[in-house]
Amino acid sequence: MQFLFDVSRHLRRLIRTTPTGIDRVDAAYIRLLPDLAGEVTFVAKMPGFNGLRRVDRLLPSAAYSAGQGLDxxxxxxxxxxxxxxxxxxxxxxxxxxxxxxxDRAEPSAARVAFTGMRQVFGTRDLPLSLRGSVYLNTSHSGLENTLKIQEMRRRGARIVAMLHDLIPVDFPEFCREGEAAKHHRRMLSLLQHADLIIANSAYSRDRFAAWLATVAPRGELRPAAPPIVVVPLAVxxxxxxxxxxxxxxxxxxxxxxxxxxxxxxxxxxxxxxxxxxxxxxxxxxxxxxxxxxxxxxxxxxxxxxxxxxxxxxxxxxxxxxxxxxxxxxxxxxxxxxxxxxxxxxxxxxxxxxxxxxxxxxxxxxxxxxxxxxxxxxxxxxxxxxxxxxxxxxxxxxxxDRFELSTRVALPSWRDHVRQALDVVRDHFGPANSSAHATPKNNLASTRPV
Missing domain, CATH: 3.40.50.2000 (Glycogen Phosphorylase B;)
Structure with missing residues (x-):
């Protein structure tokens, strides 16, 4: 099974010294996928190009922003x-x-992306056929671009994405202008095109289910959701x-x-x-x-x-x-x-x-x-x-300062990535992997409860 891992957000954020939670997730997968997944191709949406392009020789040192590993x-x-x-x-x-x-200027996203493209020594087109591949997105980035996701499915790739939250949809008052509508489009893209969703928490999973109940008015056919599996984040x-x-x-x-x-x-x-x-x-x-x-x-x-x-x-x-x-x-x-x-x-x-x-x-x-x-x-x-x-x-x-005397062994990122890959492989196992990825039917035959 070949994985096509989307590094678009990562390339835009290479200049950030302190990673956010989503940055940490992306970085962990970039660092660990080559070892744990076997065949991995990094892909990204680059300014000036249509669709996703293959990113060659993504350097391990770029798996974090500039300050990572610093004494x-x-x-x-x-x-x-x-x-x-x-x-x-x-x-x-x-x-x-x-x-x-x-004192450090904040470059535009486009300039950072182009800089990142040069740092990874160029990009090239993906093969026309992506049959047997799994497109994996752990950042939400670009999921609102439905045409991009549709094109990946048309060429045979299965779509797997991580769900971090529905905060822009549930609490638009806390977010930037326009972020609620953008995140709504991301969720619609997952609903219509994803084969599998990996949620970071049961809360995120449950909020997606609650959002799904609002997509179709009561009494109408409700869109069928892809399977959602919770894989908690790591340390x-x-x-x-x-x-x-x-x-x-x-x-x-x-x-x-x-x-x-x-x-x-x-x-x-x-x-x-x-x-x-x-x-x-x-x-x-x-x-x-x-x-x-x-x-x-x-x-x-x-x-x-x-x-x-x-x-x-x-x-x-x-x-x-x-x-x-x-x-x-x-x-x-x-x-x-x-x-x-x-x-x-x-x-x-x-x-x-x-x-x-x-x-x-x-x-x-x-x-x-x-x-x-x-x-x-x-x-x-x-x-x-x-x-x-x-x-x-x-x-x-x-x-009174004290150190905890009793602690639970917490998962490392290697544990997390391995568990997520197991979920993907189990879902697209022998029973499912032989079928070609086809456009999904957006409506289920069941009525809302």
Missing amino acids: VEKDRIYTELADYLAMPAWPSERGCRRLAET ENEFLTRDALRPPPSPIPYFVCLGTIEARKNHALLLLLWRRLAEKLGAACPRLVLVGRRGWKVDQVLDLLTHAAPLARHVVEVADLSDPAVASLIAGAHGLVQPSLVEGFGLPILEANALGVPVIASDIPAHREVAELAGHHGISLVDPIDLPQWMGAVTALAS
Whole structure:
């Protein structure tokens, strides 16, 4: 079985130092598929070309963005952060200090794609017949391009995609303008053309089922959904080898919040909480390290970070850290705090748990699943809008740092990719693999329940 793995998103994001959750998934598959899947061809949609093209000689070193594998001592941002955390007291400033590669220009997606194309030494057309191949997309990227997916099916490829979430459809208020309609087209593309969907969580699977119920009005024929199998995400090696990490020394306890600064991540609650803690505890207030790039619809949060002087002595914002730096930072924390209002999974919780670091996270469906994967050890789930409960949980952890004595063995990315490949092979086994991929019938003969 030949796999055609889509690296379009990966090529566009090569310049990013700190990968997002979806970036990590793409990177893991790029790194591991050649070893675990056997015959693999990397494909991508390139500006200036129609359809997908074969990407030749994708370098293993490109399987992460520029900062991956970097020694933390050579990570300038991490060094600056470690020096800042080592200070017994932070200076009074107008707003919270921000450490990031702010001097680096952000190229357009097209220019990054063309740069990536040169880095992988060119592309070429795919064969006309893709019979016996499986097109695999783990990023959502390009799924809204129905013509591209239809063309892959017409040429004989089976379509497998990973479902990360339906947040743009369910919660458009948290997303960029136009993202809800775009994600709706992605889901329609999966519904109409996918042979198999791999969901990162039961929550994502269930939200897809709920969305499916809205596609056809009650009383009409409902589109038939492809099979959906849940394969939970995994943990990077950096988070599985604590002894190799170099946590920063800090005379003041600190907490870490990891993730893009966007509305659904609920950073506003944390900043309000830390302002209350500063008023209550003064110099004994723990520190908060916000790790992530700035996103969208967070004007209030950015105003607080920029202009709230009472927070400046206790909160720091950091972006562009390498994975080893993020792992080292979390390893030295009193806890990870993740107050998201909605998630498709909750990877930072698993990563902190793998390091033996306690977690305070919002009590939402995806986080409950992740807590169950970790055996509920050291993970406290709190209502994401209950400020007093958050204050009590943070205050308790700040007063007494401890490392989890009991931990569940968490899956590595090799475990995850192997499981996903087993699911694909089982689905397209001898009973199914002989049949040629044909256009799907979009309507089932069953009525909605």
